[in-house]
Amino acid sequence: xxxxxxxxxxxxxxxxxxxxxxxxxxxxxxxxxxxxxxxxxxxxxxxxxxxxxxxxxxxxxxxxxxxxxxxxxxxxxxxxxxxxxxxxxxxxxxxxxxxxxxxxxxxxxxxxx
Amino acid sequence: xxxxxxxxxxxxxxxxxxxxxxxxxxxxxxxxxxxxxxxxxxxxxxxxxxxxxxxxxxxxxxxxxxxxxxxxxxxxxxxxxxxxxxxxxxxxxxxxxxxxxxxxxxxxxxxx
Numbered sequence: 023x024x025x026x027x028x029x030x031x032x033x034x035x036x037x038x039x040x041x042x043x044x045x046x047x048x049x050x051x052x053x054x055x056x057x058x059x060x061x062x063x064x065x066x067x068x069x070x071x072x073x074x075x076x077x078x079x080x081x082x083x084x085x086x087x088x089x090x091x092x093x094x095x096x097x098x099x100x101x102x103x104x105x106x107x108x109x110x111x112x113x114x115x116x117x118x119x120x121x122x123x124x125x126x127x128x129x130x131x132x133x134x135x
Numbered sequence: 136x137x138x139x140x141x142x143x144x145x146x147x148x149x150x151x152x153x154x155x156x157x158x159x160x161x162x163x164x165x166x167x168x169x170x171x172x173x174x175x176x177x178x179x180x181x182x183x184x185x186x187x188x189x190x191x192x193x194x195x196x197x198x199x200x201x202x203x204x205x206x207x208x209x210x211x212x213x214x215x216x217x218x219x220x221x222x223x224x225x226x227x228x229x230x231x232x233x234x235x236x237x238x239x240x241x242x243x244x245x246x247x
Binding site: 026053055057064065067070072077078112121122123124125126127128129 | 171233
């Protein structure tokens with residue numbers, strides 16, 4: 023069974039640019055969550071999608087957005103990048119059939135210069 | 136926003152020592168608590184899902200307990216090994232069951 027796949031794994035952008043990250047969940051998982059991890063901040067919740075609907079959103083500015091497609095794949099977008107957006111972005115998928123346990127991808131490490 | 140706190144932030148122990156850490160959370164509107172282990176250069180992996188007051192879960196040398204009335208969970212590691220070195224995260228599910236809020240983690244380092 024394939025795991026959660028995130029692309030790209032590493033990317034470097036400059037301030038003001040925008041970036042799109044992709045996440046393919048485990049087959050059968052309809053919930054996809056996104057988290058940001060920065061040194062000293064732990065895992066911060068960005069948003070959660072289920073069946074193409076955003077069910078929950080964390081405390082991030084509107085520059086952070088996401089969407090989910092009919093095949094449960096999800097993308098997140100960050101516009102007008104700032105230096106502070108440099109972080110590891112983790113995607114996780116889950117299913118209520120397995121107690122909503124999160125299965126994480128390897129992450130996308132974004133560096134903003 | 137749920138406030139989930141973990142202590143200590145970091146811990147250094149010798150191989151063979153037993154250790155434990157704490158996860159504290161608001162006791163109202165409890166739905167479920169998860170524990171994850173996050174090893175360096177890997178992704179977080181689930182250890183336990185705990186839902187009932189008094190729950191005790193065990194996986195090998197690692198076990199966890201839950202007290203929903205007072206709002207805490209303990210994670211215990213018996214006879215720590217270097218391969219136990221990782222960050223241990225607890226996370227609280229909101230009562231709608233669709234959002235996990237993570238604590239800051241406890242970073243464990245086991246010296247051989």
